[in-house]
Amino acid sequence: MLSILITILVFAFTISLLVFIHEGGHYLVAKRAGVWVHEFAIGFGPAIWRRKWGETQYALRILPLGGFVRLAGEEAQSEEDQQVPSDRLYTAKPPLARVAIVLAGPLMNILAAVLLMIAYFSFFGTPFVEIAEVAADSPARSVLQSGDKLIELRGEQIYFPEQIQSLVQRSEGHPLEAVIDRGGQRLTVAVTPYRENPNGPYFIGIHFSFPLNQIAELPEGSGLARQGLQKGDIIQAVDGKPIGSWPEFLQEMSSVLQKQSQISLRVRRGQTRLDLPIDSSQIAPHELKQVKPQYEPVPATYPIVQQVKPDSFLAQQGVRPGDRLISANGEEISSLSNLLRALLRASGGDGHVRLVLQQGEETRSLEFSVSGMGMPEILQGLQLQVAQRKPGIWASIPIGFRQIRDTIVLLYVGIKQVITGQASASEAFRGPVGIANLLGWSLTRGFDYFIRLVALLSLVLGVFNLIPFPALDGSRVVFALYEMVRGKPIPAEKEGWVHYVGFIFLMGLIVLITWQDIQRLFRGEL
Known part of the structure; x- marks a missing residue:
């Protein structure tokens, strides 16, 4: 119970901090541009604390899931706006000034992420990126091994797994030169990225978490499920051959499927060891890829x-x-x-x-x-x-910027997969429950993990808000640019309705993702 309470408090603090940074960007630039600020609030719902200094009311609200800066004239003019000098209305400012106000929030989050990353590298350093396992069907299996530490890829020093994924996405399938440390010996090898489908992302088939032999996902009605295999089973041997990793299991099963033979699958279920007779002719080849293992984070x-x-x-x-x-x-x-x-x-x-x-x-x-x-x-x-x-403070500056760049590339790939239907929003994103769970997990691993996660959350908040979707900052930039081209603004009432519809959609999406997170939590998948 205490750990749950701590997780909730840490979640509330983190979200409030990130929103404060974001809204603080809007607030500072709005003040600088001479816009009247009615309210600066952290959270939604009823206010639990409020105070007025000068023209602005500052408030903390009961739900720490967001926040806002309420600018005079931003929406359809209210009675409150009637008391504001006309030259201090948001709509009275030129389009470029409004663009600056809107962009200030996301850019403050991105700047905070950069500074946190630089601090992270400077004070904590970072473990080497170690390969936990190489996929059974990957071309890299011939040149890379479990336990290899990746030093360089495509001439770039490697500090994070995300950096590797970003370089792979930008390779367009061309071979990449990798420098690895294998048992203290430095080797240079070439790895070739591949795609699992023509429009999908590139992979090189390496895992940074160890894929245990325990089944995490098993499709109902599959050949293995019909013959007695269950979610949670630990695969120990295939036809008497002990299995040391998930790729070894896939490799043995692929060989068995080609022979279409009867085999024995030894599994551990709880404290019981079972030998399951399996007819491989009842298993479709594509089913093996649908069975997913449990992953164990393994540090270098x-x-x-x-x-x-x-x-x-x-x-x-x-x-x-x-x-x-x-x-x-x-x-x-x-x-x-x-x-x-x-x-x-x-x-x-x-x-x-x-x-x-x-x-x-x-x-x-x-x-x-x-x-x-x-x-x-x-x-x-x-x-x-x-x-x-530890790269040191000066070397940490370019590393921090590269980490931000690589994470943005991965965010782009994730959003593209959602838009093209290759992944659902509930699979690609996490809601409040999922984020709270991640924050709680990071604290169990150490303060350095927590700092890095906060930096990544700040970056995601900044980049996500730049998307030109109604209710997000990116759409407000589009409206301002449209006004510059057209020569006159869209009526505030119409723009307000567009943002209102977008807000309702986003709230619905958050509820859906949160429900999915709760289900994952109870299934032990978070």
Whole structure:
């Protein structure tokens, strides 16, 4: 209950701060242009605090989901506007002045995002971008491996996954040169982006969160579902071959489908291990892509134990702080992703693990069983050394701007997918519940995660408001530019109705997305 209360308070504070920055931009430029400001409010609904200084009333309202600056003459003139000198009405100002007032809000959010990003890089640094897994059908699987740390792509230093995605989208399918760190050795490889459909975005088939063998989505009526597989099942082996990651499962299943044979699928359901007989002829090839795994965020790490809780499972087996992980069951360990894969394979087989560690000149081997255990239970209390770098304050400035640029590219791709019907708005966006959940999650990961998320939310708020849709700032810019071309303004009443209809539509969309978020929350998908 306390964590829920903290999440709600953090959400209210964050949204109020971002709205204050946004509306503050409108307010400052409006004052500078000589426009009379009736009210500067944070939130909607009844006011819980208000005070008047000079000509402007300042208010905090009960619902911290937005805010507004009420300018004299902005909508159809009211009785209140009759008391305002005519030269101080919003509509009395030239179109360019009105454009400046409108753009000030989104630009303040974007500026705040840039400054927060620069501060983030300067004070916290950033982990290396590490590949958790490579998709089974990706061309990159021949040159990239789990645990590789991406240093450069297309000649650009890599600091965030979004940066990679942005470069891939701008590649137009041409091969990209990548510099990677693999176990301390620098390698240069070429990766070729691909599309899953002719009009879709480009991918290179790498995951930055580890795709566990646990099923998160399974279409009802699919061949696998009809033969007993369920959502939440953990895939352990295909025909007796232990599975260490989701791409390995897809690879084995693709091979099985070509043979059209009877197979055995070993799964863990709760605390029970089951062997399901599967007739592969009953499974359509496209069904495998519709089955989605559970993803586990995996930080970029070095194979050095930074901390292990004394009463944890691995501590009881003899793992100590300062240990360097060398191998597990003969598989080299260079990161947490490698360790996860080796443990998953062991869990799907006989459960036996032989872990080789080194500390100083001492090399030792630990042998234990993980049979019947889940990854959270095995890895509880283990913390590996994070592979991190701090670029410094001056280097952080261009990095911060690049991060903003790359995020804007991804926002454009997401909005384009919604407009073209490739994704629904409820899938592409998050409402208040989803945002609150993200903020709560970021606090559990650390203050640096929280700062970065606030920067991204500020950027999204700024960019979204630039869209020329009724009720958003972008549409007000369009009306002002139309007036410049036409030579006279559209009647305030008509413009007001356009924005009112847009506002109702946006509120309806927010309600729909919020309902979807609530459903995801109860299904454990948020």
